[in-house]
Amino acid sequence: MFLQHLVNALSVGSVYALLAIGYNMVYGILEQLNFAHGDVYAVGCFVVYSLIFSGVNPFLAIGCGMLTGFLLNVLVERFAYRPLRGAGRIAPTISAVGIAYIMRNVIQLVWGAETYPFDLGILKVSSFKVGGVMIGTLQIYILVIALTLMLLISLALKYTKWGQAIICISQSIPTASLMGIPVNRVIAIIYGLGAVLGVIGGVLFCSYYQFIFIGIGFSYGTMKAWMASIWGGIGSLKGAVMGAMVLGLTEVLISAYVSSIYRDLFVWAIFIIFILIRPKGLFPAQVAEKI
Amino acid sequence: MNQNKMKKLLPLAVLGIAVATMPLYITNSYALKIICNVMLYSIITLSINLIVGFCGQLDFGRAAFAGLGAYFSAIMFTKVGVPFIAAFIGGGVFAALCGAMLGMLCRYTSFDYLTLITIGFGEIVRRIFLNWQSVTNGSFGMSTQRPSFFGVTLKSHQSMFYFSLVLLVISYIVIRRITRSKMGRAFQAIRDDPIAAAYTGIHVPNYKVICFTVGSFFTGIAGAAMAHYTMFTAPTNYTTDESLIMLQMAILGGLGSLPGSIIGTIILVVGPEISRSFYQYRLLFMGVLMVALMLFAPNGLFGRHGIKDQLVAYYRRIRGKTAKGGGNNG
Numbered sequence: 001m002f003l004q005h006l007v008n009a010l011s012v013g014s015v016y017a018l019l020a021i022g023y024n025m026v027y028g029i030l031e032q033l034n035f036a037h038g039d040v041y042a043v044g045c046f047v048v049y050s051l052i053f054s055g056v057n058p059f060l061a062i063g064c065g066m067l068t069g070f071l072l073n074v075l076v077e078r079f080a081y082r083p084l085r086g087a088g089r090i091a092p093t094i095s096a097v098g099i100a101y102i103m104r105n106v107i108q109l110v111w112g113a114e115t116y117p118f119d120l121g122i123l124k125v126s127s128f129k130v131g132g133v134m135i136g137t138l139q140i141y142i143l144v145i146a147l148t149l150m151l152l153i154s155l156a157l158k159y160t161k162w163g164q165a166i167i168c169i170s171q172s173i174p175t176a177s178l179m180g181i182p183v184n185r186v187i188a189i190i191y192g193l194g195a196v197l198g199v200i201g202g203v204l205f206c207s208y209y210q211f212i213f214i215g216i217g218f219s220y221g222t223m224k225a226w227m228a229s230i231w232g233g234i235g236s237l238k239g240a241v242m243g244a245m246v247l248g249l250t251e252v253l254i255s256a257y258v259s260s261i262y263r264d265l266f267v268w269a270i271f272i273i274f275i276l277i278r279p280k281g282l283f284p285a286q287v288a289e290k291i
Numbered sequence: 292m293n294q295n296k297m298k299k300l301l302p303l304a305v306l307g308i309a310v311a312t313m314p315l316y317i318t319n320s321y322a323l324k325i326i327c328n329v330m331l332y333s334i335i336t337l338s339i340n341l342i343v344g345f346c347g348q349l350d351f352g353r354a355a356f357a358g359l360g361a362y363f364s365a366i367m368f369t370k371v372g373v374p375f376i377a378a379f380i381g382g383g384v385f386a387a388l389c390g391a392m393l394g395m396l397c398r399y400t401s402f403d404y405l406t407l408i409t410i411g412f413g414e415i416v417r418r419i420f421l422n423w424q425s426v427t428n429g430s431f432g433m434s435t436q437r438p439s440f441f442g443v444t445l446k447s448h449q450s451m452f453y454f455s456l457v458l459l460v461i462s463y464i465v466i467r468r469i470t471r472s473k474m475g476r477a478f479q480a481i482r483d484d485p486i487a488a489a490y491t492g493i494h495v496p497n498y499k500v501i502c503f504t505v506g507s508f509f510t511g512i513a514g515a516a517m518a519h520y521t522m523f524t525a526p527t528n529y530t531t532d533e534s535l536i537m538l539q540m541a542i543l544g545g546l547g548s549l550p551g552s553i554i555g556t557i558i559l560v561v562g563p564e565i566s567r568s569f570y571q572y573r574l575l576f577m578g579v580l581m582v583a584l585m586l587f588a589p590n591g592l593f594g595r596h597g598i599k600d601q602l603v604a605y606y607r608r609i610r611g612k613t614a615k616g617g618g619n620n621g
């Protein structure tokens with residue numbers, strides 16, 4: 001039974017990991033709370049849902065959803081975050097909360113607040129048994145996609161010019177602009193990519209749970225991704241994946257062995273105690289600290 | 292000098308009389324109910340202003356403290372049978388104790404972590420309200436009674452109006468005194484620069500704990516009063532969204548300005564009541580308001596260099612009159 005719980009935890013964790021990678025990119029690089037992350041990619045996910053519902057090829061639909069997320073987040077960055085870049089910490093956070101509200105209301109007005117069944121129709125969902133443990137194929141796909149994305153992004157950050165520019169910006173924005181890096185364009189692209197990763201994560205999240213509703217944005221998106229990012233270590237992609245796994249493991253084990261009603265309560269309590277003891281997370285980023 | 296003081300006091304006195312006699316000329320009980328709501332929400336907004344505006348700690352879990360005060364007072368008064376005044380003050384004290392605990396937890400943490408811990412705390416508290424059914428009656432919420440002092444129950448809206456008014460005036464005066472005391476100056480120093488504050492001999496962690504304790508007391512009192520006024524309390528009233536709306540009231544009025552808090556509360560409580568069909572677009576409106584405020588007037592209506600100050604400066608420039616003396620701020 002414990003092994004089964006472990007497998008479940010791994011699959012829940014890999015779903016969270018996909019969401020956390022996108023979140024952690026923006027959060028780690030700009031050190032700015034992005035409250036709107038979840039709600040922006042939720043719009044993309046609903047676009048995917050609508051397109052699939054009207055019979056468009058799933059791959060094309062996902063592409064359109066990713067494009068929507070990218071454009072939305074670039075626009076939001078341009079008009080709501082960029083003017084506030086040097087304005088302390090409260091102003092950008094409140095602005096992001098405002099964007100989250102706007103996006104949530106847009107979803108509510110266009111698609112309504114109901115829960116819809118969600119099925120991509122490309123990933124054959126089946127399961128097989130290994131020594132008494134049920135493993136779903138979808139869970140394996142999600143884990144593989146999460147790890148591949150993590151690997152690709154870390155390689156891109158390390159070996160491409162754009163990646164190095166992003167790392168430079170994360171260390172110091174004034175220095176980066178002195179080195180001739182187009183800071184505004186790179187930051188806009190980081191936000192856009194964050195939303196693209198969010199849409200991928202959101203679509204897989206929805207196909208894992210087989211439904212889509214308005215709450216995938218904030219309570220299942222932003223909050224879980226934020227917790228996973230801090231748990232694993234801000235600004236490190238490996239940390240985001242590991243943090244998500246730990247989050248999934250904690251959730252599954254607590255609902256299995258302690259109490260399923262009080263699951264969120266215990267997860268939050270453990271989380272708060274953890275970040276008080278180790279605020280940098282499990283795997284802090286290997287970047288020289290700004291002092 | 293004396294005449295100057297008179298000039299300043301006269302509008303205040305007129306306003307005071309106008310507010311105090313409100314139940315005489317507003318007889319519509321629906322309107323009175325909204326006014327009571329405004330006053331009780333104002334107390335919460337003032338406490339948020341103390342924590343966010345004066346001490347600079349971005350707290351996203353205020354609604355939970357209103358809930359703690361409300362549930363404690365309701366349970367003590369209705370189920371245990373404690374006299375109202377003890378249950379009511381007890382609600383505030385209980386919220387203050389929880390605030391002190393939260394303050395202890397985030398004594399050494401800075402911005403992002405503090406925000407996350409307050410959200411987590413709010414979520415934990417809401418889960419307890421939802422699931423501890425034997426005490427809180429779970430998601431159905433629990434009903435309670437109107438306040439009663441020494442055998443007199445405040446049944447009418449008019450009596451509740453005066454109850455809320457007295458509560459608001461006391462809270463306003465106490466919070467105003469706090470912000471102008473040594474403690475308030477310490478809070479502002481922490482907001483402006485914690486490191487510099489520490490070097491001037493301010494014990495930053497201790498003052499943060501004090502700030503959360505005092506703020507939570509007022510939030511709890513207001514929450515308890517709301518629960519007794521509506522005679523009902525349920526976990527859906529204490530979500531993170533509710534906290535954000537309360538925070539938005541303080542930000543709209545202007546962080547660091549106490550009269551601004553009350554104005555912000557009036558706008559955001561009365562606004563949605565004017566048109567019910569507006570309810571559908573409530574979040575959109577709030578979101579646009581938040582972003583626009585942050586972009587064009589991050590200090591709100593009455594904060595330092597806020598919209599009011601800008602308008603006054605513009606008016607003076609047009610009149611070609613030089614500024615004389617300090618404006619009233621506070």
